[in-house]
Amino acid sequence: MTDKAAPGEATPLLSVRDLAVHFPVRRGLLQRQVGSVKAVDGVSFDVAKGSTLGLVGESGCGKSTTGRALLRLVEPTSGSARLDGIELFTLGSGELRKARRQMQMIFQDPYASLNPRMTILDTLSEPLFLHGLVKGREEALSQVSALMEKVGLGPAYLRRYPHEFSGGQRQRIGIARALALSPKLVIADEPVSALDVSIQAQIVNLLGSLQRDLGLTYVFIAHDLAVVRHLSQEIAVMYLGRIVERAPTQALFEQPQHPYTQALLSAIPIPDPKAERARKRLPLVGEVPSPLDPPAGCHFHTRCPQVMDRCRKEAPLLLERSPGHWAACHLEAVKRD
Amino acid sequence: MADATADKGSALSLAEAEKGSSLGRDAWKRLRKNRAAVASGVILLGMILACLLVPQLSSYRYDQADLKLGPQPPSLAHWMGTDYFGRDLMARVFFGGRISFAVGIVATMVSFFIGIAWGGVAGYFGGKVDAILMRVVDVLYTFPFLILVILLMVFFANDQSSFYKVWRWGLGAFVAHPEDPSYFPIFQIVIVFGFLGCISWLTMARIVRGQVISLRNQPFVEAARSLGAGHASLIFRHLIPNAFGPIIVYTTLTIPEVMMTEAFLSFLGLGTQEPLSSWGLLAATGAETMDLHPWQLFFPALMLALTLFCFNFLGDGLRDALDPRIRKE
Amino acid sequence: MPLLTVKGLQTHFFTEEGVVRAVDGISFEVGRGEVLGIVGESGSGKSVTSLSLLRLVADPPGRIVAGEMILEDEKGHQEDLMKVSEDRMRAVRGDRIAMIFQDPMTSLNPYLRVSEQLIEVLEIHKGMKRKEARQKCVEMLEAVGIPAPASRIDDYPHQLSGGMRQRVMIAMALLCDPDLLIADEPTTALDVTVQAQILELIQDRKEALGLGVILITHDLGVIAKMADRVAVMYAGRIVEEGPVDTIFEDPRHPYTIGLRRSIPRIDDPRGGELVPIPGMPPSLARLPPGCPFHPRYAHAIPVCKERYPEARTIPGEGAPHVVRCHVEGVSLDADRKAAS
Numbered sequence A: 001m002t003d004k005a006a007p008g009e010a011t012p013l014l015s016v017r018d019l020a021v022h023f024p025v026r027r028g029l030l031q032r033q034v035g036s037v038k039a040v041d042g043v044s045f046d047v048a049k050g051s052t053l054g055l056v057g058e059s060g061c062g063k064s065t066t067g068r069a070l071l072r073l074v075e076p077t078s079g080s081a082r083l084d085g086i087e088l089f090t091l092g093s094g095e096l097r098k099a100r101r102q103m104q105m106i107f108q109d110p111y112a113s114l115n116p117r118m119t120i121l122d123t124l125s126e127p128l129f130l131h132g133l134v135k136g137r138e139e140a141l142s143q144v145s146a147l148m149e150k151v152g153l154g155p156a157y158l159r160r161y162p163h164e165f166s167g168g169q170r171q172r173i174g175i176a177r178a179l180a181l182s183p184k185l186v187i188a189d190e191p192v193s194a195l196d197v198s199i200q201a202q203i204v205n206l207l208g209s210l211q212r213d214l215g216l217t218y219v220f221i222a223h224d225l226a227v228v229r230h231l232s233q234e235i236a237v238m239y240l241g242r243i244v245e246r247a248p249t250q251a252l253f254e255q256p257q258h259p260y261t262q263a264l265l266s267a268i269p270i271p272d273p274k275a276e277r278a279r280k281r282l283p284l285v286g287e288v289p290s291p292l293d294p295p296a297g298c299h300f301h302t303r304c305p306q307v308m309d310r311c312r313k314e315a316p317l318l319l320e321r322s323p324g325h326w327a328a329c330h331l332e333a334v335k336r337d
Numbered sequence B: 001m002a003d004a005t006a007d008k009g010s011a012l013s014l015a016e017a018e019k020g021s022s023l024g025r026d027a028w029k030r031l032r033k034n035r036a037a038v039a040s041g042v043i044l045l046g047m048i049l050a051c052l053l054v055p056q057l058s059s060y061r062y063d064q065a066d067l068k069l070g071p072q073p074p075s076l077a078h079w080m081g082t083d084y085f086g087r088d089l090m091a092r093v094f095f096g097g098r099i100s101f102a103v104g105i106v107a108t109m110v111s112f113f114i115g116i117a118w119g120g121v122a123g124y125f126g127g128k129v130d131a132i133l134m135r136v137v138d139v140l141y142t143f144p145f146l147i148l149v150i151l152l153m154v155f156f157a158n159d160q161s162s163f164y165k166v167w168r169w170g171l172g173a174f175v176a177h178p179e180d181p182s183y184f185p186i187f188q189i190v191i192v193f194g195f196l197g198c199i200s201w202l203t204m205a206r207i208v209r210g211q212v213i214s215l216r217n218q219p220f221v222e223a224a225r226s227l228g229a230g231h232a233s234l235i236f237r238h239l240i241p242n243a244f245g246p247i248i249v250y251t252t253l254t255i256p257e258v259m260m261t262e263a264f265l266s267f268l269g270l271g272t273q274e275p276l277s278s279w280g281l282l283a284a285t286g287a288e289t290m291d292l293h294p295w296q297l298f299f300p301a302l303m304l305a306l307t308l309f310c311f312n313f314l315g316d317g318l319r320d321a322l323d324p325r326i327r328k329e
Numbered sequence C: 001m002p003l004l005t006v007k008g009l010q011t012h013f014f015t016e017e018g019v020v021r022a023v024d025g026i027s028f029e030v031g032r033g034e035v036l037g038i039v040g041e042s043g044s045g046k047s048v049t050s051l052s053l054l055r056l057v058a059d060p061p062g063r064i065v066a067g068e069m070i071l072e073d074e075k076g077h078q079e080d081l082m083k084v085s086e087d088r089m090r091a092v093r094g095d096r097i098a099m100i101f102q103d104p105m106t107s108l109n110p111y112l113r114v115s116e117q118l119i120e121v122l123e124i125h126k127g128m129k130r131k132e133a134r135q136k137c138v139e140m141l142e143a144v145g146i147p148a149p150a151s152r153i154d155d156y157p158h159q160l161s162g163g164m165r166q167r168v169m170i171a172m173a174l175l176c177d178p179d180l181l182i183a184d185e186p187t188t189a190l191d192v193t194v195q196a197q198i199l200e201l202i203q204d205r206k207e208a209l210g211l212g213v214i215l216i217t218h219d220l221g222v223i224a225k226m227a228d229r230v231a232v233m234y235a236g237r238i239v240e241e242g243p244v245d246t247i248f249e250d251p252r253h254p255y256t257i258g259l260r261r262s263i264p265r266i267d268d269p270r271g272g273e274l275v276p277i278p279g280m281p282p283s284l285a286r287l288p289p290g291c292p293f294h295p296r297y298a299h300a301i302p303v304c305k306e307r308y309p310e311a312r313t314i315p316g317e318g319a320p321h322v323v324r325c326h327v328e329g330v331s332l333d334a335d336r337k338a339a340s
Helices: A063-070 A093-099 A120-130 A137-150 A167-179 A197-214 A225-231 A249-254 A259-267 A273-278 A309-313 B023-033 B035-057 B089-125 B127-142 B145-155 B162-166 B183-215 B219-227 B231-242 B244-268 B279-288 B294-326 C046-053 C086-092 C114-126 C130-143 C162-174 C192-209 C220-226 C244-249 C254-262 C332-339
Strands: A014-027 A032-047 A052-056 A078-083 A103-106 A185-189 A217-222 A234-239 A242-248 A319-322 A325-327 C004-015 C018-030 C035-039 C062-072 C078-080 C097-100 C180-184 C212-217 C229-234 C237-243 C312-314 C321-323
Touching: A014 A063, A032 A052, A032 A063, A032 A217, A032 A234, A032 A242, A052 A063, A052 A225, A063 A103, A063 A185, A063 A217, A103 A167, A103 B219, A120 A137, A120 A167, A120 B219, A137 A167, A167 A197, A167 B219, A197 A217, A197 A225, A197 C254, A217 A225, A225 A234, A234 A249, A234 A259, A242 A249, A242 A259, A259 C192, A273 C220, A273 C244, B023 B035, B023 B294, B035 B089, B035 B294, B089 B127, B089 B183, B089 B231, B089 B244, B089 B279, B089 B294, B127 B183, B183 B231, B183 B244, B219 B231, B231 B244, B244 B279, B244 B294, B279 B294, C004 C046, C018 C035, C018 C046, C018 C062, C018 C212, C018 C229, C018 C237, C035 C046, C035 C220, C046 C062, C046 C180, C046 C212, C097 C162, C114 C130, C114 C162, C130 C162, C162 C192, C180 C192, C192 C212, C192 C220, C212 C220, C220 C244, C229 C244, C229 C254, C237 C244, C237 C254, C254 C332
Parallel strands: A052 A217, A052 A234, A103 A185, A185 A217, C035 C212, C035 C229, C097 C180, C180 C212
Antiparallel strands: A014 A032, A014 A078, A234 A242, A242 A325, A319 A325, C004 C018, C004 C062, C062 C078, C229 C237, C237 C321, C312 C321
């Protein structure tokens, strides 16, 4: 499942190949390993500098685990990830610490991602002190103030504690923290899912403008395709640990090649009653199977409306259907009706 | 340009550069409203002050005997009466209070530090480290500490032992001067009960470990890790401070527990020795003559009971004050 | 007469920080076989509304301080749920009005089998014997699409997936053939593909049983799909109300318009810009004077700070389109023009 960047393209900032994260399942008194949960099962993608890859899927698809594995918050079982030429998975702890400056994460839950006992000033200056970027409190204060301005919060809030802020403000603080070390790559793990609808737009816009101003590269993990659409140049759809389709945003929405993508798109309600009524529903039976015991062959075959015999035995490869548009499906040309 | 529609201060309070209200401050406000807890705190402070001041101000020394006087019920001369040797009971009670409190606080402080470090490391690392550290705790739990205390008492029986010399200038100094003949027995107590502190850290370790385990996968910890924070920083800067609620509550409940244990040991004759006093010792001697001289039992027992009640109410109040905010919002 | 008529409902919470006016005077109706969608974000008072309808508000610190909630049965007999006794209310809950909640894991007792929880409902309200009740429950589970219902009925909640648990919740709600179903964020915790199934199930059951449904959610897409009429809530009040098509095509309240323009859609034209609503929802304990939305509206006029707006009916067909706003001429087009 390797692919190379097409000739003429610049080298991508992030290159992931065959990433796998397996969690052992232990039973019994001696905690023997009886199997494993293949949370991520062979995932590959590239992200060009300054662009956004949207990583979408429902629960259990492995998108969050993928993000964490890139940052080595969970240890990958196999595979490789190159950030700006540096192989991330073989770094020792000292080098990893340095590499952490290049990649940061924005977390989903604004209520749990800030230490309740630390002031905002402390939370934001911690990375600066950890990496020796500032020498004293004065310097830290000025840099932190600049960070707060960037995310649209007044520096007057610095001595407050997280519980005094709203969800949207806390998420801004989380973004400021991610930017503190001036990383090149930011992995946003469901950054707006826990926010109110009227605040989501503010944060999405903020992420967009920060990307433009600072030249950031994003991996945007979400389950809400509509939100992902606004920021991503390319989208990868995951199902039970595998990427089933990967394409530039417009192509994915206009001509989805994988039955799961089609079902996903048809299941998302559109805030427009006339359009809703006019839509054709692509029915999807059953629920997402448990990652503990995924179906053989193509993981999606138990729910696929166009399942064939082959699908039950053989896992399809992720193949390029048209330039830049990849799909893992045995069906030849999956048309959208 | 950063998103200008961000809120720059409407829904929150007006004094912008003001220091934020930490969780601690909120808890303090809530605690103040709990009248039982506040009253208990005041009473405890009063008692500690009394223990420090009364023996100094009193015209009687705690070991000043008046054999001709003998045991007398409370009177204007002796507000709490006297004991068998004619010693003023009030002086003895408050002097004994110093020992009881000192023992309680010292032992608890020992357990505080050891327990936090032990439990914090175990909870954070998990796996083998956790298993080993906790097995040690389990084993120590089963130790019959009473026997150990007896052994220690025997071990320190000789005041020429090198151990005694080493600890000469230790904590007992605040209770009595080194040249004071009662100095030695004080060390005996302090060491024995420092040792008791070494036993009571076990539960603290378990509590801290449990808290750290529940916190270590929280996003803010992951965030710190992704920023490059090391183990020590994660344990002592992020995890432990967030576990303080149960830690503080347990600490305030440990103090009376240790005091009761000391009282119990003194009651058995294994703790404080004459001519020193502690509440337990006083209660023990008082119990012997309960029907003839009830005041000798009454006052030390009253002190013990009052202290226990107060610490318990305070602990309860602290738990209620600290609990709700530790959750979300 | 509609199935449920609510007039001037006010539910306040009396806390240390002051009085939180969670629901501050709302009125609406629900007819049989009709879905009323209540849209609101957190802090809008929508969940407290649903709890108030069933008088499940914790007292203290909450209390329904005013209002009428008139429930009408098939024979035309009406009763004001505000005034009936607690005994009568208990009979109403589950039997005439049923509710399903957002998180099926915490709404089902994890220690009891599904069968016990379902059978209990029938025993209490219909006085059925166990055997008969069990039979009815199995039928209901089948009707809500649970495969092999006769065996799954004996499962514990944790043995079922999220979607299945929600189906069980729906089954439990429909067991006594209620007249009104209140669904409070029924699909928010579910995956998108499962959400579609559950919503279709609710629609299907509504048609089969002629239920009235109050669907409470923050998701405009769900509203567009399910609702016949919509009420938009903000800071404890209904700011706009009308038929679903009208609310989406021709919203007249700045908040509704703001929501429309700030929500991303999968059928958006490429590169459509999201226009967020500036500021934040107000704290219900410290509402701004006058109209609570005025701090977030760029074109507020002086009277917005003084008085809460009266209801204004916008001429049109079908169910009335009512908006509460002082400013004239607010519309989607005007807003777009003003922004460009």
